[in-house]
Amino acid sequence: MTxxxxxxxxxxxxxxxxxxxxxxxxxxxxxxxxxxxxxxAIFVVGAYxxxxxxxxxxxxxxxxxxxxxxxxxxxxxxxxxxxxxPVLGKPGFDNATLIATVGISISVSAAALLVFNPEYKxxxxxxxxxxxxxxxxxxxxxxxxxxxxxxxxxxxxxYLTYTRHGMAIRAVSQQQEAASLMSxxxxxxxxxxxxxxxxxxxxxxxxxxxxxxxxxxxxxxPMIQALIVTIFGGLGSIRGALxxxxxxxxxESVVEVFYGVAWAQPGVFLLIILMLIVRPNGLFxxxxxxxx
Amino acid sequence: xxxxxxxxxxxxGPRLDEAAAPWRRVSVYxxxxxxxxxxxxxxxxxxxxxxxxxxxxxxxxxxxxxxxxSWNLIMGYGGIYSFAQVALFAVGGWTSxxxxxxxxxxxxxxxxxxxxxxxxxxxxxxxxxxxxxxxYVVLLTLAFHELARVFAVTGPRFISGGGYGLVxxxxxxxxxxxxxxxxxxxxxxxALIFAIATFVIWRVIHSPLGVAVTALRDSETYxxxxxxxxxxxxxxxxxxxxxxxxxxxxxxxxxxxxxSTTVFDFPRIIDLLAMIVIxxxxxxxxxxxxxxxxIGLDQYxxxxxxxxxxxxxxxxxxxxxxxPQGLWPLIRGVYYKxxxxxxxxxxxxxxxxxxxxxxxx
Amino acid sequence: MxxxxxxxxxxxxxxxxxxxDLTVKDGxxxxxxxxxxxxxxxxxxxxxxxxxxxAGSVFMDGKEITRWxxxxxxxxxxxxxxxxxxxxxxxxxxxxxxxxAYNGPTWGERNERLGRVYELFPWLKDRARQLxxxxxxxxxxxxxxxxxxxxKAKILLIDxxxxxxxxxATEQIYASxxxxxxxxxxxxxxxxxxxxxxxxxxxxxxxxxxxxVREGPAQxxxxxKALLESYxx
Numbered sequence: 001m002t003x004x005x006x007x008x009x010x011x012x013x014x015x016x017x018x019x020x021x022x023x024x025x026x027x028x029x030x031x032x033x034x035x036x037x038x039x040x041a042i043f044v045v046g047a048y049x050x051x052x053x054x055x056x057x058x059x060x061x062x063x064x065x066x067x068x069x070x071x072x073x074x075x076x077x078x079x080x081x082x083x084x085x086p087v088l089g090k091p092g093f094d095n096a097t098l099i100a101t102v103g104i105s106i107s108v109s110a111a112a113l114l115v116f117n118p119e120y121k122x123x124x125x126x127x128x129x130x131x132x133x134x135x136x137x138x139x140x141x142x143x144x145x146x147x148x149x150x151x152x153x154x155x156x157x158x159y160l161t162y163t164r165h166g167m168a169i170r171a172v173s174q175q176q177e178a179a180s181l182m183s184x185x186x187x188x189x190x191x192x193x194x195x196x197x198x199x200x201x202x203x204x205x206x207x208x209x210x211x212x213x214x215x216x217x218x219x220x221x222p223m224i225q226a227l228i229v230t231i232f233g234g235l236g237s238i239r240g241a242l243x244x245x246x247x248x249x250x251x252e253s254v255v256e257v258f259y260g261v262a263w264a265q266p267g268v269f270l271l272i273i274l275m276l277i278v279r280p281n282g283l284f285x286x287x288x289x290x291x292x
Numbered sequence: 293x294x295x296x297x298x299x300x301x302x303x304x305g306p307r308l309d310e311a312a313a314p315w316r317r318v319s320v321y322x323x324x325x326x327x328x329x330x331x332x333x334x335x336x337x338x339x340x341x342x343x344x345x346x347x348x349x350x351x352x353x354x355x356x357x358x359x360x361x362s363w364n365l366i367m368g369y370g371g372i373y374s375f376a377q378v379a380l381f382a383v384g385g386w387t388s389x390x391x392x393x394x395x396x397x398x399x400x401x402x403x404x405x406x407x408x409x410x411x412x413x414x415x416x417x418x419x420x421x422x423x424x425x426x427x428y429v430v431l432l433t434l435a436f437h438e439l440a441r442v443f444a445v446t447g448p449r450f451i452s453g454g455g456y457g458l459v460x461x462x463x464x465x466x467x468x469x470x471x472x473x474x475x476x477x478x479x480x481x482x483a484l485i486f487a488i489a490t491f492v493i494w495r496v497i498h499s500p501l502g503v504a505v506t507a508l509r510d511s512e513t514y515x516x517x518x519x520x521x522x523x524x525x526x527x528x529x530x531x532x533x534x535x536x537x538x539x540x541x542x543x544x545x546x547x548x549x550x551x552s553t554t555v556f557d558f559p560r561i562i563d564l565l566a567m568i569v570i571x572x573x574x575x576x577x578x579x580x581x582x583x584x585x586x587i588g589l590d591q592y593x594x595x596x597x598x599x600x601x602x603x604x605x606x607x608x609x610x611x612x613x614x615x616p617q618g619l620w621p622l623i624r625g626v627y628y629k630x631x632x633x634x635x636x637x638x639x640x641x642x643x644x645x646x647x648x649x650x651x652x653x
Numbered sequence: 654m655x656x657x658x659x660x661x662x663x664x665x666x667x668x669x670x671x672x673x674d675l676t677v678k679d680g681x682x683x684x685x686x687x688x689x690x691x692x693x694x695x696x697x698x699x700x701x702x703x704x705x706x707x708a709g710s711v712f713m714d715g716k717e718i719t720r721w722x723x724x725x726x727x728x729x730x731x732x733x734x735x736x737x738x739x740x741x742x743x744x745x746x747x748x749x750x751x752x753x754a755y756n757g758p759t760w761g762e763r764n765e766r767l768g769r770v771y772e773l774f775p776w777l778k779d780r781a782r783q784l785x786x787x788x789x790x791x792x793x794x795x796x797x798x799x800x801x802x803x804x805k806a807k808i809l810l811i812d813x814x815x816x817x818x819x820x821x822a823t824e825q826i827y828a829s830x831x832x833x834x835x836x837x838x839x840x841x842x843x844x845x846x847x848x849x850x851x852x853x854x855x856x857x858x859x860x861x862x863x864x865x866v867r868e869g870p871a872q873x874x875x876x877x878k879a880l881l882e883s884y885x886x
Contacts, residue, residue: 035427083613094426096612098373099569103608106562110601164751164760171741171752177703178739180723181732183756183804220558224438227431235427262446269435273420276432280424 002135007257009133011250013142016149019245020204021226022233023153024197030236031173031193035094038079038101039201039226040219041108046072046202047209047218048112051123061124061206069202076198079104080191088187105219112216120213123206145207152200153242160238169193173236228272234285244283330483334476344472347479351547353587354486358540360567360579361493362533368574369497370529371509373426376417376433377537378560379440384410384538385545385555386444386451389458392546394450399464403542410538411531422526441556457552464546478547485543489536490580496532497576501525509574559601566604569611572620581620654679654839655700655731655808660709662699669695671863672709677808682840682853684871686884687860693843694736696860697810700841701733702726714807728756730807736816738797742786746777749785749796753803763803770799773829791822798829808839815849823849847881859884 050068083100127140160166172179233240256264337343384406391402466477507515571582660673698704702723754763827849854871
């Protein structure tokens with residue numbers, strides 16, 4: 001019974017996290033058609049800024065959280081202005097942004113290393129404490145992560161569906177020329193989406209770091225997971241990110257609990273290969289034109 | 293690209309780096325000169341005190357250039373965004389390493405299997421992956437890289453060596469040669485591998501296969517409609533790329549006397565990427581030039597430690613966005629203008645491109 | 654209201670418009686007739702910012718808008734109903750219409766505007782929650798027009814409204830455009846044939862290989878069947 005609870009808890013927890021990271025990735029892909037390989041770096045920016053606020057400024061994590069998120073969003077926006085906006089609409093966009101985001105990723109890692117040194121850092125959780133359920137430790141921070149992830153999904157969905165700017169983002173992602181004919185400022189929209197995506201990565205970074213020690217390369221693995229989830233759920237689909245996050249999270253957790261950690265990654269890898277063979281668009285992707 | 297524009301493009305001449313009659317485009321003197329320099333280098337360098345060190349640098353350069361060229365072949369030319377290059381290098385390295393370490397084979401024999409196993413691995417990755425669009429290739433190859441890394445670190449002892457990789461693997465033996473003399477032999481082996489790889493890649497680029505690849509890269513739907521088998525071509529390129537990368541991996545294992553799991557570290561991927569990007573993405577000479585630059589500069593950059601990664605990442609990003617053609621086209625321009633004007637390719641008219649529709653292609 | 658002077662525009666490697674001069678006065682219905690491929694769409698795109706002109710200028714109400722961004726031009730009341738509709742495929746009819754009213758001031762009045770568009774195209778209201786990509790050709794065209802009307806348009810630039818439509822839908826769309834013009838909106842309409850434009854045209858230009866070769870009052874030019882046939886085939 002303990003094992004089942006462990007698997008389910010782990011699954012829901014991983015699932016929320018993956019989903020949150022995937023949400024940012026899929027938003028940017030759907031709206032800007034950009035594969036943001038710096039997503040992990042933005043995650044790390046948020047986490048390190050929060051760490052710095054708590055350890056150097058000695059402020060509460062409650063203050064550090066929004067600061068970290070804002071820092072991540074600002075960083076993402078800066079990256080957009082410097083490296084993405086200049087090549088928007090140009091034929092070499094895919095190449096340029098792929099390499100640029102990889103380069104930024106490396107630079108951020110190196111910068112974190114230089115500023116903070118390679119030792120693992122501890123980012124305090126927002127909620128501490130836990131309770132035991134069938135022999136499994138259920139942390140309050142974990143519950144917070146799950147709740148936050150679901151809340152953010154809901155917020156993003158509502159934003160995109162019912163607000164003027166949210167709808168404009170969807171419009172831009174579906175028919176860019178027509179959007180500009182509606183007086184929608186396309187470039188500014190891209191910037192907004194990227195900033196929002198950055199903020200989401202920042203939230204993930206700050207809330208997740210308490211579980212694993214923070215190091216300059218902490219963002220790499222979550223980003224790979226996010227990529228897998230995004231593709232599994234369907235590029236550009238928000239619903240897909242949410243569902244795929246949980247499906248893969250639970251799958252991985254179950255494999256880990258019942259077959260050992262070594263099989264978790266390969267298992268997920270096999271699952272994604274299967275999905276790509278059977279249904280390359282992912283769960284909710286539609287053709288190559290799936291938009292938000 | 294509209295079909296009209298694409299037809300016009302193919303009529304204007306295939307957009308190759310060197311025009312369609314390769315033999316005439318490269319001056320015999322240039323090639324001869326380079327080959328001669330390559331052959332004589334050790335004899336000259338060993339006269340210098342740092343000569344042996346320079347030779348080892350050259351060996352490193354040769355191997356890195358091979359891997360960079362191979363990666364550029366699939367990524368710059370083929371448009372296949374694979375991040376499995378380093379993993380394939382590792383596969384090659386481990387193959388020959390294990391054959392020597394566990395089975396006691398002679399390195400010269402074992403190294404022949406590196407490219408073969410690497411190609412098999414590449415086909416294994418390629419078959420499911422190469423049918424899919426760019427972004428999926430990125431993901432799956434990254435995932436393969438991770439898998440390979442995890443396997444190398446946590447796999448059975450004869451592979452993982454307890455998590456550090458293979459150590460104390462037999463190295464190349466050239467009779468009784470030691471010290472500088474041995475280095476010279478090692479140099480020639482490396483140079484030979486480099487020469488073969490470079491020649492093959494050059495021929496591939498300038499063959500009908502290469503033209504087809506460029507056509508696919510520049511105007512996919514049109515090329516496919518003209519009967520070009522996209523999947524088959526990608527697979528072939530991928531295999532060729534893996535072949536030489538694996539070979540380089542095998543060589544390095546027996547040059548270093550082992551192969552460590554640090555070979556999977558992300559900085560290695562970045563270094564290779566930097567070579568291709570700085571040198572000239574999608575050009576023939578670019579990765580070679582880039583390898584030279586990165587390795588050359590590294591000697592100075594090692595002093596600044598972690599700042600190196602910081603700058604390298606930024607340079608990558610800046611060049612990719614603001615100077616995507618890299619350095620090679622500039623140098624080639626100088627060469628054709630001043631050194632060998634008679635062999636310059638005729639200027640190609642820029643093919644008309646269709647009006648750009650929306651930003652989301 | 655809208656003035657175009659010496660407009661030169663084209664795509665990489667080729668020039669399509671070789672110096673266009675035209676005007677549209679307040680409330681006027683101006684038609685640009687020309688065969689396919691001669692630059693009608695290019696002209697409209699160059700005016701509305703989708704294609705930066707190489708030379709020449711465009712003025713709206715006296716203000717130069719020549720190299721402005723498309724969204725800024727739209728905000729100035731120059732509304733382009735593009736060829737092929739360019740609807741937002743995964744959004745509903747209602748959402749498409751709402752996007753037409755994106756601009757700040759119009760957003761506030763969007764419900765009013767919606768009401769007026771529904772009046773013009775009542776069936777759009779029935780289909781409000783349907784995805785745009787599931788609509789028929791005629792329905793799409795009307796949605797595109799309705800979407801354009803959601804804005805504070807001062808002039809409508811319409812690109813080949815009858816393209817790909819069955820006869821009944823064609824009649825409906827021109828009838829709607831006529832109604833819109835009668836309500837006072839200026840229209841610049843690019844078309845391939847002169848069949849349905851009589852009711853809404855005040856002046857006509859003939860466009861041939863990127864140049865305006867004739868201009869005149871609609872009654873005269875449209876009656877001249879021989880002339881039209883020789884130009885439009």
